[in-house]
Amino acid sequence: MSTPDAEDVPWYERAVIYQIAVALFRDTTGNGTGDLCGVAEKLDHVKELGATAVWLQPFYRTPDLDGGYDVIDHLEVSDRYGTLDDFDDLMARAKDLELEVIIDLVVQHTSVGHPWFRAACRDRDSRFRDFYIWTDEPHETIVEPIFPSVEDSVWTWHEEAGQYYRHTFYSHEPDLNLANADVRDEIRKIMEFWLERGTSGFRVDAAPYIVAEAGRVEGHEDGYWFLEEMRRTVQRFRADGVLMVESDVDPEQYADYFAGGDRVTTLLNFWLNNYLFLALARKDAAPLRDALEAEPVPPEGCNYAIWLRNHDELDLERLTPAEREETMAIFAPHPAMRAFGRGIRRRLAPMLEDPRQRKLAAFLLCALPGSPIILYGDEIGMGDQPELPDRAAVRPPMQWSRDVNAGFSEAHEIQLAHPVITEGPFSYAQVNVEDEIGDPDSLLRTLRTLFAIRRDHGPHLASSARPVALPQEQVFAVRYSDERSTSLLLANLDPQGTTVTLPPDLQRDWKQIVDDQPYEDLVNGEELALHGYGYRWLRIEQA
Known part of the structure; x- marks a missing residue:
């Protein structure tokens, strides 16, 4: 199949995206909270x-x-994180380093402290009253509480307003009424404000709920049209601006989000993420291979974003209940490791106890089609803090060095936004950037190598990905081809070594690009060795 040259592919299809929680990355003021200057310093x-x-x-x-x-x-920038000038300085530094900057767009809800909500509560006749969703009596809706263990209803009484307001998430986050044209106009203004400051686009939080609300607008059968409006807003400032949406839905709905390339540019791929962990739990490639075959190829100019862990619980809602429990039994065997009945509140490294498996997961992140996203700290294998509530468990401060507070902050430990990890195998004395830079066998150095290989050998476009079934069920294999080359990537999901039997059409004179450890066997035969949790990246130039 013909695929575009790398230079013809939009930047976001070639991207490797690094996810940063500003408050937890680097504190330059000594107040215990990370800030924008700290992000700029560590770019x-x-x-x-x-x-x-x-x-x-x-x-x-x-x-x-x-x-x-x-x-x-x-x-406005939170004064805990800095100022708008600090944001502009960060953008300038990113531009110097040729780094794109994507920011979160949070417009499904606001805080109860937002001036819009306060004005809505004070005066029923205020124009802001219709910015939110109200009722005199709670009633059934298609919206259910996202955090059922925290909120037992989507309706909360407000004494001053004299009505109940709706909240899909926490009760301190009232839902915006996107059926109101004034609300949509405010969203456009928010987007324009940050695009004018040079951002490369947005990660759209809670996209399915935005779509559902926009679907209530008269004259529209559904709410996907609003994504087109958002995309046009981005394109007025930058033709290749990104609209990356958080949308945990089944693949049958992906076409509605892409709309042939007119709506979303990048879809966060929860589907593949879920089946990746099922495959790791089973040590069987079939769930991952089948999931890859089942999802549609994005239209031209669109792609998926893939990740191992993010800042929330590892949400496993795309799996069946039996598959979910099977995965949790391996990676979250204790109830305290689970969240909201659907996910795992652990970081990646503690879930994957064998260091070889962590590197294998890093390889899979680069091997699957789409733009890899890596959460701050996962490049060094940071741990979690199960003693903290809910999702706070996976949000420790970044561990830069063995210095006080992991080099994150010079504040007293009681001032820190979140406590640093001080004990156990994931303490900052054991796991930090400074030490891993100097260790050629570290996870950090492995990821540097893998990302460099991915950059040098072009993006992995979903249009050219072909999962390969092998007799060895524990080995995941995927093939990428274009007019210039073919790549074959092999990953052994089992801790025991194996020998891979290649199908006849793949018995070729391969050149080895990268592997977990040196292999002695030639790569032009019928069989290839793989170590336990081993991987190999093979490539051949087309004649």
Whole structure:
């Protein structure tokens, strides 16, 4: 199959994206909270890792009851994180390093402290009253609580307003009424504000709920049309601007989000993420191979984004209940490791106890079609803090060195936004950037190599990905082909070594690009060796 030349592919299809929680990355003021200046200071690390873009989690004004996703002012930087000038300086530094910057767009809800909500509660006749969704009596809706163990209803009574307001997420995050044209106009203004400051686009939080609300607008059968409006807003400032949406839905709905390339540019691929962990749990490639075959190829100019872990629980809702329990039994055997009845509140490294398996997972991140996203700290194998509640468990401060507070902050430990990890195998004395830079066998150095290989050998486009079934069920294999070359990537999901039997059409004179350890066997025969949790990246130039 013919695929575009690398130079013809939009930047986001070639991207390696580094996800940053500003509050937990680097504190330059000594107040215990990370800031925008700290992000700018550490962008060299991001660049050297091989990332080409950063995704900044919310840095807006917030009471910070939900990791910054409870916004008070979308057009202001929280004074805990700095100023708009600091943001502009960060953008300038990113431009110097040729890094794209994607920011979170949180417009499904606001904080109860947002001026819109306060005005809506004070006066039923205020124009802001219709910015939110109200009822005199709670009633059944298609919206259900996202956090059922925390909120038992989507309706909460507000004494001053004299009505119940709806909230899909926490009760301190009232849902915006996107059926109101004034709300949609405010969203456009928010997008324009940050695009004018040079951002490369947005990661759209809670996209399915935005679509559902926009579907209530008269004259529209569904709400996907609003994604087209958002895309046009981005394109007015930058033709190749990205609209990356959080949409945990089944593949049958992907076409509605892409719309032939007119809506979403990048879809966060929860489907493949879920079946990757089922495959790891079973040590069987079939779930991952079948999931890859089942998802549609994105239209031209669109792609998937893939990841291993993010800042939330590892949500396994795409799996069947039996598959979900099977995966949790391996990676979250204790109830305290689980969240909301659907996910795992652990970081990647503690879930994958064998260091070889962590490197294998890094290889899979680069082997699967789409733009890899790596959460801050996962490049060094940071741990989690199960003693903290809910999703806070997977949000420790970044571990830069063995210095006080892991080099994250010079503040007293009681001032820290989150406590640093001080004990056990994932303490900052054991796991940190400074030590791993000097260790050629470290996870950090492995990821640097893998990202460099991915950059040098072109993007892995979904249009050219072909999963390969092998007699060895524990080995995941995927083939990529274009007019110039063919790549074959092999990953052994089992801790025991094996010998791979290649099908006749793949028994070729391969050149080895990268592997987990040196292999002695030739690569032009019928069989190839793989170590336990081993991997090999093979390539051949077309005649």
